[in-house]
Amino acid sequence: MQPATPIIDQTIDNGVNVTALLEAREALAQAPEAARFTWRAHCDWVRGTHSRTTVESYHGLCEEQRHKSRFTFEVDHPKVFAAEDQGPTPVEYVLVGLAGCLTAGIAAVAQNRGIQLRSVKARVEGSMDIQGILGMDPEVRNGFDDVRVIYEIDADASRTEIEALVAQSQKRSAVYDLLTNPTQVRVEVA
Amino acid sequence: MIAGRSRPPHRPARAVTVLVIGAGHAGLAMGHHLARRGIDHAILERGEVAHAWRHQRWDSLHLLTPNWECRLPGQAYAGPDPDGYLSMPALIAFLDGYARRLASPIHTGTRVTAVQATDDGYRVETDRGAWRCRALVMATGACQVPVVPALAEALPPWIESLSALAYRRPDRLPPGGVLVVGASASGVQLADELQRSGRPVTLAMGEHLRLPRRYRGRDIEWWLDAAGLLDQRFHEVEDIQRARRTPSPQLVGGPAPRDLDLNALSANGIRLVGRLVGLAGSRLQFAGSLAMHAASADLKLGRLLDNLDA
Structure with a gap:
């Protein structure tokens, strides 16, 4: 993927520690079990369609890990769905995840390729036909039928180099993979 | 069982300096270079020369490389259409002609069943007897096993x-x-x-x-x-x-x-x-x-x- 010994231009700073990432790659090649991560979220129903989910711990590098603080997310539906709108909808959180993942990837790839970023903005849209979730038409799927991400990137690079950054970030994105490929999901009652 | 009739007599493994598995482009080219250097060798082929091209390709296939690129050591394309693309019969004839002019011994109809490293090289088992060699060249092709999901x-x-x-x-x-x-x-x-x-x-x-x-x-x-x-x-x-x-x-x-x-x-x-x-x-x-x-x-x-x- 990347050259083994990249020439890192010290003047380029996107705030990504590429050296640490490349060292991690080397280390994990020797200890693949450390590369198994489990991410967690804990959800509490509040009222109606409003729920509150917290994220704090995860497992990786063979041990329990903790974010530096507990993050809380309000989830609800908007007034047009006859709900209280206490937070974004679940599907909007999916867009948040996709945007965050692709943008992190762009920064990392740009750093590795010695490209200074000045601004990276994305508009993320997912379209769906709510006849699916309302059970009105079995032919209509519940989820997004189309997701679009439009990047506006200002960087010391040609348009082709910027397009290559965006392409490479998709290739290595967890959330892009989650949205474009089927995933085994099990939901049980404890 | 009646001794001596129904099965061939036991033969010791034949010995050769270099053994090549496969009589396609790579195996034949290897034979050419070994013969030129006077290195004692043999080519083992499960079927015929260009076996996969004869039996494991679709009827309409033409090479995606132009004819001028069909060159083997000591033989360039000499036909009338250097910019054309060889059909399978034409490619097989090309490889057959090359194999005929080669000094290498080619053992067709000889399927390799096992390869084992030994102290001084390799022991190669085939359905027509065993071989010993100091060096072994695998020229069996890059895409012979289909990847099926x-x-x-x-x-x-x-x-x-x-x-x-x-x-x-x-x-x-x-x-x-x-x-x-x-x-x-x-x-x-x-x-x-x-x-x-x-x-x-x-x-x-x-x-x-x-x-x-x-x-x-x-x-x-x-x-x-x-x-x-x-x-x-x-x-x-x-x-x-x-x-x-x-x-x-x-x-x-x-x-x-x-x-x-x-x-x-x-x-x-x-x-x-x-x-x-x-x-x-x-x-x-x-x-x-x-x-x-x-x-x-x-x-x-x-x-x-x-x-x-x-």
Whole structure:
């Protein structure tokens, strides 16, 4: 993927520690079990369609890990769905995840390729036909039928180099993979 | 059992300095070089010379490399059409002629069943006796084992599935639409042929390599050759694992040069979908990453053409 010994231009700073990432790659090649991560979220129903989910711990590098603080997310539906709108909808959180993942990837790839970023903005849209979730038409799927991400990137690079950054970030994105490929999901009652 | 009649007498393993497995391009070329250096050797071939080209290719196949590129050590293409593309009968005749002129002993109909390292080389078992050698050359080809997705096992019985090695021509398939999985050279060529035979065709594709058949008045292979890309050796490649995973280019040979990229395929009415990733009941699932793979292939092609221009 990347050259083994990249020439890192010290003047380029996107705030990504590429050296640490490349060292991690080397280390994990020797200890693949450390590369198994489990991410967690804990959800509490509040009222109606409003729920509150917290994220704090995860497992990786063979041990329990903790974010530096507990993050809380309000989830609800908007007034047009006859709900209280206490937070974004679940599907909007999916867009948040996709945007965050692709943008992190762009920064990392740009750093590795010695490209200074000045601004990276994305508009993320997912379209769906709510006849699916309302059970009105079995032919209509519940989820997004189309997701679009439009990047506006200002960087010391040609348009082709910027397009290559965006392409490479998709290739290595967890959330892009989650949205474009089927995933085994099990939901049980404890 | 009556001794001496029903089975050959036990023979000790034959010894040779270098043993070559496979009498295709690479094995025959190796034979040429070994003979020139006076190194004692033999070539073992499971079937006939050019076996895979005779028995494991579809009827309409032409090489995707132009005839002038069909050169083996000591033999250049001398026919009337250096810019054409060899059909299978012509390629087999080319390799047969080369093999006949070769000084190497070629043991056809000899299938290798096991290879074992020994103190001074290798012991090679075949269905026609054992060999010993100091050096062994595996010239069995790069794509002899089809990669079939595991979900092929779970397909409903009314769907016939086969690999490119077993495919011959459209009329050998049961009637109806066809899903072609994979859009390297073989995949795009089969999708094209099946669609032209009047069937609805869907082509599932992931990462692929787009190349134009001709560029600035010359075959793309001329440019790759002139730029030295075809002379690159394995130790000169930055990441050999990645290089080995590179799909074969979306190119086709045949009577007249033409493009067989995504534009040409979809203009002909082939439905393009993402990589085949799952089977849920009797519904196949395709990845939603087609646009990304198409954009990546265009970027790579753009970089290649820029380099060729330079």
